Amino acid sequence: MLAIRAAHCYDGGSFRPDGVTVLVEGERIAGVEAVGYDVPEGVEVTSYDGTLLPGLIDAHVHLVAEGIRPGAPGSLEAAGALGDDGLDAAIARSLATNAAAGVTTVRDLGDRRYRTLVARDRRTTGEPRIVAAGPPLTVPEGHCHYLGGEVEGVEGVRAGVRDHVERGVDVVKVMASGGLLTLGTDIFGVQFSPEELRAAVEETHRAGLRIIAHCQSEAGARHAVAAGVDGLEHATLLSPEGIAVPDDLISEIAARDITVDPTLGMDLSRAIPIEQMPAHVQEMVQRLGLTPAQIAVGRARQLARMIEHGVRIVTGSDAGVTPPKRHGNVWRAVVQLLDAGLTPAQALATATSLAADECGLTDTTGRIAEGLNADLLVVDGDLSADLTALAHPRQLWVRGTLLPGQRRTA
Ligand SMILES: [Zn+2]
Incomplete structure (x- = not known):
């Protein structure tokens, strides 16, 4: 003792x-x-x-990537081409960085070749606990397709979920909209048909697991909410007019008890100058037409409204995707919640008790x-x-x- x-x-x-x-x-x-x-x-x-x-819980990480610029070794896309040894080495380094930042549990929402499940099961002393989704389910050539989770058609989606369940995932992640970092996907649009998304939800719930949806667009969030998902990642609610604050959608998210993880926690000191970004990302940023400062203000306003409506917020940092999103930044995401009007105690709960509840770890940690x-x-x-x-x-x-x-x- x-x-x-x-x-x-x-x-x-x-x-x-x-x-x-x-x-x-x-x-x-x-x-x-x-x-x-x-x-x-x-x-x-x-x-x-x-x-x-x-100990802190980061509800959204990518252990297979370390936050090197898009397309470079160490980025999420590059993880798509790594073998088991390379993936395992990246996972070990990412876990060590998380532990150094006070993180004792990570929820991995974008794996390659199910290596985070291997790391989860052989967890060594002192390593953060892993809650793992495996490769996210996405449409052919869709957001993060390079992680290997492409599925198509209602039966294809069902088979994809069943395969994930058989491999032992703790949670299912589905890409309901495009993403900034994947060439050819649409951050203002949706992925999957309503029938496909509903099939993913049904099949996941049949296995007794939670299903959470990546959505950058307002359209994607509406799509995922209608299908019956349990959580929304990012929930940036982008529309061609900017960052939306739609009261009808936000009140429905609250009424359906859907958890929102806004994935804040950007380290702007590590931001890459726009001219050094890949062409498709530059194009998307220009199409968005918002500066990082405008995005921060818009999202704080949006989150304040979600909190007014009683939406449950948890904190993930989306660690590993870009240099401003290296592992170990979850504390920044917690601090940024103060801008949305949370008290320090409420902000901390999003990365401790509420995150534990969201990960099914109420009786374990948090x-x-x-x-x-x-x-x-x-x-x-x-x-x-x-x-x-x-x-x-x-x-x-x-x-x-x-x-x-x-x-x-x-
Ligand atoms: Zn992510």
């Missing part, structure tokens, strides 16, 4: 202003006590003047509570006063195992 004492604490739901003493036995939390708790004799106590909180896995993070400073303290992990325990000191440098 060991005891971790911290002057400040966030327990997955709220701040405990007086701090906490957490008892850890093996892989689990054995007790949650007051800061002044008199620990039993022989129990080693480690004290911190920072904030103790649950909260500081007796009986759960000891996935614990200490950051410098008082998080309730300054959420950017999340950028400074001091210590991380993954299922009770303390990782060596890995203070971030950037």
Whole structure:
């Protein structure tokens, strides 16, 4: 048994202003006590003047890619051409970067050759837990087709879902619109017919799993909501006029209890000048006609409306897709939720308790509570006063195992 004492604490739901003493036995939390708790004799106590909180959950990563510019080695497209050894090496590096950023669970929503499932099943001590979707289902030549998830027709879609289920995925991901980074796809349009998308939902639910949809467009979100998906990734709601805030759609998302992961968390210091982007991305950015600052303002407005409507928000960073989206940026996505009007405690819940619920891990992680896995993070400073303290992990325990000191440098 060991005891971790911290002057400040966030327990997955709220701040405990007086701090906490957490008892850890093996892989689990054995007790949650007051800061002044008199620990039993022989129990080693480690004290911190920072904030103790649950290890972070990034609900949208791509472990097979590390965030190198589109088309270059290390990018998501390039992962399409890698063999098992190359994929496994990328996955190991991405996991290490996540752990260094205080992440103890990742939900992978875009795999190649099911290698994240292999990594999930042989999870080594100290590695973040993986929740895996396998290669996303997409239409022929559709968004992220290079990851190998192309399916066509109602029967083809059903067979694709069944194949994923047989291979042991935890969740199914389907591409309901095009994406910025895939040549020839339409970020304003939809992918799949309504019948195909409904078949994917039916087949996934029959297996007892959740199905979540990538959608950049408003049309794609309407398409996915009508088909009955459980979650929306990005949900940027792009229309040719810009970033939409459609009250009817947002109230339907809330009414159907659909989770939204807005995938914020852009590190603009790593943005690539537009003239260095691939031609098809340049064209799409020009067609969009919005600056990054305008996008940030539009999305904060949109998210504020979703929160007013009571939509459940979780935080994924879409890690691995581009240089501003390297792994380990999930803290930025949490901090950016303040712009949409969330309190620091609400913003933190999107990357801890609510994300655990979304991943089916309510009884495993995401909260500081007796009986759960000891996935614990200490950051410098008082998080309730300054959420950017999340950028400074001091210590991380993954299922009770303390990782060596890995203070971030950037
Ligand atoms: Zn993604």
